[in-house]
Amino acid sequence: MASKANAKITSSSTAEYFSKNLQQVGFSSQTKAVLTTLKESVDNALDACEESGILPEVSVLVEKVGQGSLKNADQIRIRVVDNGPGIDVDDVPKVFGEYLASSKFGKGRCSRGQQGIGISAATTWAQLTSAVGARVITKTESMRKAMSCLVEVDIKNNRGHLKEKETIDWDRPHGTSVEFLVDGRVQLNGDAGLLNYLNGTALVNPHLTLHYKLPELEPHTVTRVSDAIPELPEATAPHPHTMKLGEFMSHSHLFGRVKIEAWLKKGFSRIHEGVLNDLVKAGIKRGVLDKSVDAIGDADFKELFIALQNLKLMAPSTKSVLSVGEETLAKSIKRLGAVDFFAVVSRKPTICDFKPVQIEVAVARLEEKAQEHETPAQILRFANRVPLQFDKSACAIVHAIESVNWRAYGLAQPKDGLPLGPYIMAVSVVSPFIKFKNASKETIDGSDELVEEIRRALIQAGQRLSKHIRREVKANELEEKIRHIEQFGPILVEGLCRITSASEARKKRAEEGLLKLLGRDAHATQQELDKAHALLEAAKVTEAPSLPPPPAPSEGPDSEGAEELEGSEDKPVKKGKKESAKESKKKVSKKAKGK
Amino acid sequence: MALESSRSNKSHKSEDSIPNLSREMCSLLLADLEKAKRPVLRATKCSLDNSRYDFKVGYLTPGPKKVATELNVSSVKKMSRAIFLLEILLRNIETGAVNTKRELYYMSKGEIKHNPSLRPLDFGSQDESDEIIDFICEMLECYREEFNCYANDRGGQTYSQHLIVTETMSDGEKAVIDLSKMGTSPFQPKNRPQKLKLTAKKKIDFAIIIESEGTANTLVVNGFTKRNNCILIGSGGVPSNAVRAWSKTIQDQLKIPLFFWGDLDAYTMQNIFRTLKAGSASSLIRNSDFSAPDVKFLGVLPEDIKKYDLADYPVKENDAQEVRALKKASDALANDPFFKDKRNKGLAAILKWLLTHKRRCEQQAYFTVDPRDPIMPEKIILEKIKRGDYV
Numbered sequence: 009m010a011s012k013a014n015a016k017i018t019s020s021s022t023a024e025y026f027s028k029n030l031q032q033v034g035f036s037s038q039t040k041a042v043l044t045t046l047k048e049s050v051d052n053a054l055d056a057c058e059e060s061g062i063l064p065e066v067s068v069l070v071e072k073v074g075q076g077s078l079k080n081a082d083q084i085r086i087r088v089v090d091n092g093p094g095i096d097v098d099d100v101p102k103v104f105g106e107y108l109a110s111s112k113f114g115k116g117r118c119s120r121g122q123q124g125i126g127i128s129a130a131t132t133w134a135q136l137t138s139a140v141g142a143r144v145i146t147k148t149e150s151m152r153k154a155m156s157c158l159v160e161v162d163i164k165n166n167r168g169h170l171k172e173k174e175t176i177d178w179d180r181p182h183g184t185s186v187e188f189l190v191d192g193r194v195q196l197n198g199d200a201g202l203l204n205y206l207n208g209t210a211l212v213n214p215h216l217t218l219h220y221k222l223p224e225l226e227p228h229t230v231t232r233v234s235d236a237i238p239e240l241p242e243a244t245a246p247h248p249h250t251m252k253l254g255e256f257m258s259h260s261h262l263f264g265r266v267k268i269e270a271w272l273k274k275g276f277s278r279i280h281e282g283v284l285n286d287l288v289k290a291g292i293k294r295g296v297l298d299k300s301v302d303a304i305g306d307a308d309f310k311e312l313f314i315a316l317q318n319l320k321l322m323a324p325s326t327k328s329v330l331s332v333g334e335e336t337l338a339k340s341i342k343r344l345g346a347v348d349f350f351a352v353v354s355r356k357p358t359i360c361d362f363k364p365v366q367i368e369v370a371v372a373r374l375e376e377k378a379q380e381h382e383t384p385a386q387i388l389r390f391a392n393r394v395p396l397q398f399d400k401s402a403c404a405i406v407h408a409i410e411s412v413n414w415r416a417y418g419l420a421q422p423k424d425g426l427p428l429g430p431y432i433m434a435v436s437v438v439s440p441f442i443k444f445k446n447a448s449k450e451t452i453d454g455s456d457e458l459v460e461e462i463r464r465a466l467i468q469a470g471q472r473l474s475k476h477i478r479r480e481v482k483a484n485e486l487e488e489k490i491r492h493i494e495q496f497g498p499i500l501v502e503g504l505c506r507i508t509s510a511s512e513a514r515k516k517r518a519e520e521g522l523l524k525l526l527g528r529d530a531h532a533t534q535q536e537l538d539k540a541h542a543l544l545e546a547a548k549v550t551e552a553p554s555l556p557p558p559p560a561p562s563e564g565p566d567s568e569g570a571e572e573l574e575g576s577e578d579k580p581v582k583k584g585k586k587e588s589a590k591e592s593k594k595k596v597s598k599k600a601k602g603k
Numbered sequence: 604m605a606l607e608s609s610r611s612n613k614s615h616k617s618e619d620s621i622p623n624l625s626r627e628m629c630s631l632l633l634a635d636l637e638k639a640k641r642p643v644l645r646a647t648k649c650s651l652d653n654s655r656y657d658f659k660v661g662y663l664t665p666g667p668k669k670v671a672t673e674l675n676v677s678s679v680k681k682m683s684r685a686i687f688l689l690e691i692l693l694r695n696i697e698t699g700a701v702n703t704k705r706e707l708y709y710m711s712k713g714e715i716k717h718n719p720s721l722r723p724l725d726f727g728s729q730d731e732s733d734e735i736i737d738f739i740c741e742m743l744e745c746y747r748e749e750f751n752c753y754a755n756d757r758g759g760q761t762y763s764q765h766l767i768v769t770e771t772m773s774d775g776e777k778a779v780i781d782l783s784k785m786g787t788s789p790f791q792p793k794n795r796p797q798k799l800k801l802t803a804k805k806k807i808d809f810a811i812i813i814e815s816e817g818t819a820n821t822l823v824v825n826g827f828t829k830r831n832n833c834i835l836i837g838s839g840g841v842p843s844n845a846v847r848a849w850s851k852t853i854q855d856q857l858k859i860p861l862f863f864w865g866d867l868d869a870y871t872m873q874n875i876f877r878t879l880k881a882g883s884a885s886s887l888i889r890n891s892d893f894s895a896p897d898v899k900f901l902g903v904l905p906e907d908i909k910k911y912d913l914a915d916y917p918v919k920e921n922d923a924q925e926v927r928a929l930k931k932a933s934d935a936l937a938n939d940p941f942f943k944d945k946r947n948k949g950l951a952a953i954l955k956w957l958l959t960h961k962r963r964c965e966q967q968a969y970f971t972v973d974p975r976d977p978i979m980p981e982k983i984i985l986e987k988i989k990r991g992d993y994v
Contacts, residue, residue, distance in 0.1 A: 489676040489677075492676055493679070495723040496679045496682075499720070500679060500682055501633075503690060504632055504686055507690055510630075514633065520639070521639035525636070525641055529675050
């Protein structure tokens with residue numbers, strides 16, 4: 009006991025902690041390791057391009073190199089090359105080899121990366137499984153030549169080390185290439201597949217041109233559908249109602265020796281002179297507000313904090329959220345494959361749990377999966393434009409999808425389950441403060457408010473989609489009715505004539521009469537179909553002029569951004585169906601007239 | 604033009620009426636079609652809300668409500684199937700052939716096999732063809748037995764030392780069955796009991812329809828029919844068409860008192876006894892031939908429990924059938940014209956008693972009175988009849 013009690017307490021570096029707990033940051037299985045490495049590299053490339061106002065062009069290579077050192081693992085090469093601004097040589101070891109070294113941490117921006125863990129974890133995984141760190145080539149505009157090096161994590165000290173550093177010629181004015189050799193297994197399809205990740209990334213990044221080469225697949229390029237670079241909204245200061253007392257107190261030290269009054273106004277959103285007056289009215293002494301932040305005690309902090317919590321404050325600004333925009337989302341969704349029809353909805357930025365958030369939804373029916381009526385719809389989840397691919401069932405987005413009654417919109421759906429059929433449902437949650445369930449950012453932890461907001465967006469999309477489905481149902485009904493007339497009409501008349509021993513002439517007259525009768529029914533259905541079609545067209549016309557401008561930050565809670573857009577691909581199959589129904593109808597009328 | 608069935612309130616006795624009515628209906632359909640007019644067929648709505656009850660008539664009769672079937676693009680398939688099956692059924696009447704619903708299902712398959720142009724009519728399962736047979740019966744307001752389509756009827760085992768049944772076969776030959784020559788084997792009426800001719804060797808005093816076939820058999824083996832000039836019939840639970848029509852035939856031809864002896868519970872009262880006495884809401888159009896309004900409820904009566912110290916027990920919560928029947932009972936008291944009729948207040952009172960006390964007593968409980976006397980139930984039955992202890 010004594011020896012245990014006297015055991016030396018040591019401290020570990022952040023790198024040491026993460027190197028032993030890589031499963032917490034997305035390296036919990038061999039397939040996840042490959043996906044996380046790719047994801048972290050692409051996220052960094054896209055963030056870098058956006059921050060520098062560059063239209064991103066990213067090339068991805070994933071290939072099997074040989075056998076891995078782990079049991080049943082392949083050695084996989086993952087290389088991501090971007091046309092971003094490049095990284096200053098001094099920053100390279102920090103970016104790829106140091107944990108929690110981030111330019112975005114706690115900034116209150118909607119960037120993909122936040123904490124500065126992911127890419128360093130990828131380097132660590134490569135180092136642990138292949139004994140080689142990250143091979144980086146980078147060039148900024150000001151560098152004459154590119155720098156190539158190997159970055160390794162000094163796990164003991166949480167430092168990045170450069171090795172094999174050399175200058176090389178490179179074929180581009182600026183950009184970064186990062187290559188990892190890792191142990192893992194490649195999974196192409198399914199929710200957790202590489203293709204799902206790349207398609208999803210393309211969907212919510214319409215301005216991205218993506219080249220990729222994956223094992224067993226031909227090289228593929230997804231071309232950008234928008235030349236507008238998303239303008240990164242300004243970072244937003246935290247809202248006092250989202251904080252806890254400890255956070256509140258530590259926050260006070262970020263601004264140096266300033267007066268409490270100045271700290272509150274500068275360090276928080278929605279605190280202005282009026283709020284300070286209200287604080288005084290609520291019992292806070294004016295003198296406290298005039299004191300320096302390091303001159304007041306814990307009791308004063310607590311009193312101030314409680315007074316703030318009890319005040320009715322304006323909700324935070326929604327300026328800090330960034331949307332893809334409906335128009336671009338509509339273009340982008342067609343990059344997922346042949347689409348029968350789709351609906352996109354971009355909700356107004358709003359406040360959920362005192363945090364600004366914007367929900368965007370795209371629902372499309374895929375032609376190539378037309379036969380998959382029994383399989384659940386494919387769900388694409390995004391948090392700050394990053395696809396989420398694991399632990400689907402715990403995610404707020406999935407809860408919201410399951411809570412919608414899709415049957416009302418013509419989709420099949422088991423009770424409280426995901427809708428079925430050849431549909432793809434993409435839901436994007438954008439917010440500077442997304443609450444994830446874990447460090448590897450796999451699922452969004454949803455409050456009731458957030459789930460309700462997502463649900464509303466989905467309902468809007470469902471309503472738009474139902475117009476297409478209704479039209480299709482009408483077309484099917486018409487076809488079915490025409491088939492009925494052709495099949496059963498003659499049989500009925502013949503049966504009646506046999507029972508009544510009717511003459512040939514009577515039979516002929518009855519056949520003509522029946523055809524006329526049933527033709528009228530078909531005509532009525534055709535009219536319903538035309539009506540459904542006209543409704544759809546009218547909706548398109550009225551909505552087209554009110555499309556929001558290309559992706560731009562919203563102007564606050566009052567801005568109008570919640571337009572809806574939907575459309576259809578005039579695919580030969582659907583069009584053909586409608587036409588064939590029309591033709592059949594004509595055929596029936598012609599027959600009736602002819603006789 | 605709407606085709607109203609002209610059979611309402613007509614007797615179902617005429618053998619030729621079905622083919623004639625069918626041809627008439629088809630001819631009207633054809634005439635409408637020739638004029639490109641939409642034919643509408645109206646059939647009686649067979650449901651409780653369209654049931655009427657008059658004590659003097661004795662059974663549930665249809666009200667004015669009709670169900671319309673319009674020929675349109677949605678119903679053309681059903682109509683075509685109906686005409687197709689009607690042709691097969693009419694052929695059966697013509698040749699005197701008899702079939703069950705299942706046999707008709709396979710016959711339709713055979714017709715389609717030999718005539719591929721009829722393939723769109725093909726039935727996926729017997730349920731589909733059964734539905735069409737019922738539809739034909741609704742349109743013509745007749746019952747399927749009139750189309751020589753018989754169910755594999757159960758129940759109706761009949762014992763008597765004095766009853767003689769004469770059956771005219773389809774070839775015209777007559778079969779005479781003397782029930783006294785059958786030992787303890789029962790005579791079972793099949794097909795259309797209305798066609799049977801009944802005579803009595805000696806005056807028959809009464810007939811008892813017993814809910815349990817087993818108990819009916821026990822009474823016979825113990826000599827009930829030897830000691831009494833009577834007819835014993837085992838109903839076998841809810842009376843089948845054969846049992847209902849057979850009871851009606853006995854009532855009409857022999858004109859003797861009819862009694863029903865069964866359990867004291869809500870299910871027996873509503874589903875078995877009411878059906879036997881006044882028919883059912885789902886068979887409104889044929890109750891006239893399928894109910895015996897003279898039948899009396901001999902027991903078990905609520906007062907019998909006390910009088911004979913019978914073993915009864917509370918309705919168990921897991922007895923789904925009885926719990927459901929009790930729930931239905933309050934509805935029946937409020938809406939069923941049979942139980943609402945003042946002349947049936949004795950029966951309604953039993954239903955109320957069951958609802959209030961939530962107890963039941965089985966017919967076999969009479970065996971508790973003196974377990975060592977095998978004819979004790981017989982004694983009780985005779986005593987009850989003698990004393991007029993029935994409802």
